[in-house]
Amino acid sequence: MPSIWVNGKPVHVRGEATRRVLVHLVLASPHVIPNHRLIESTWGGSEPESAIDQIRKIISKLRQGLPGGKDLIRTEPGGYRIILGSQQTDLGAWRSAIGKSRTLLQNGDEHAALETLSAALDLWQGPALDGLEGHPFTNESVSLREERGTALEAWCRLAVKELGTPSVIVRLRRELSQNPLQERLWEILMTTLASSGRILEALDEYNNLRKILSDLLGVRPSEHLQALYRRLETRATSTTASPALPRGSAATPRPPDRARPAVPAWIRELLRGHEPNPAYVTDSRWNILSRNHAMERWFPDLLGEDANLLRWALTDTSARVVLHDWESHALVYLGMLKMALSKNPGDSVLNPILASFNESSAASSILLEDAIEVESRESHHYILNLPHITPAPVQVVSHILTPNGNRDLRVVILTPPQGESRPDW
Known part of the structure; x- marks a missing residue:
């Protein structure tokens, strides 16, 4: 509510009607406000029969209660006005x-x-x-x-x-x-x-x-x-579609790939609708086809048209930082890779990922032997380290959806565990 101060001390104006009259006068200063406008702003069309008399009483009360009020508020034909300097309000x-x-x-x-x-x-x-x-x-x-x-x-x-x-x-x-x-x-x-x-x-x-x-x-x-x-x-x-390369470097060649399925507009809108939770779409070989902006912020190493979840998780050094207890994650992702390869033994994308993993990890043979074939990370709880987002580890649950009519696509959404409020990501 607007307030009045004189010499550093507040001046209290009592009564809702009195405050409304005073504020209306101040807003209009130095112009005259007709009585009917004051009545309208004070009672909003539900004025009492004695409205004009009550306005006169309110003006009298203000002249007595405000320092210098008799000179501030002037009676004009059919109304009133208040005279204030430009720095008085x-x-x-x-x-x-x-x-x-x-x-x-x-x-x-x-x-x-x-x-x-x-x-x-x-x-x-x-x-x-x-x-x-x-x-x-x-x-x-x-x-x-x-x-x-x-x-x-x-x-x-x-x-x-x-x-x-x-x-x-x-x-x-x-x-x-x-x-x-x-x-x-x-x-x-x-x-x-x-x-x-x-x-x-x-x-x-x-x-x-x-x-x-x-x-x-x-x-x-x-x-x-x-x-x-x-x-x-x-x-x-x-x-982000074509990230710039350092001067003098060349893009790492990827093996030839068969045509990727298109992502319908309604699925892209679905990803946006899950903000601020990360969400993305992959094909059956875990190529990332589309993502929302939270996903881009959380996983900047998974940008680009050739991004592949399994390739990143198993062969990219950044994954060992992001994925808390990386070896446990590697077992799951290897299980997903084994399942995908069992369906597509000669796949030109999946086989190079396995070869790269075998070359990059000394314990690869042990991990591969221990991995159990799984379809996805549906309902898995795990921890991520995202220092560029938050200093504290982030607990998430992964949810996998297969849209009707789009069986070649997987929609993946990361959320906080059930019953926990979303942190300020």
């Missing part, structure tokens, strides 16, 4: 600072403009006109929120240069923790992340918003934000 100080920052920016003084904007944004102690509903307060609060969003966006552009992107992102995430339904803030955060090359994080933030809106309101992000997400997704896909 936070709203006046805010708009004055915004105007000053624009002038500084036009004059090329970005540092001073940033400091002025920072001071202006610090004036906000919560949502504008919090606790006041109905006309004109609802419209005013929306307008003020838009003003603040524009100012915050300008602050971000300047702060990226002066303070660096990390400081800007910290501020935006703090803002969103207090205003999670403000799509404008999510858009600014997404574009700020994307402009600094952190496109996958920007996409993750969209999925965070999507989940919040779905849980709280049962709606999806606006068409505008959906379009932004699609543009960023296209950029991310073009960036």
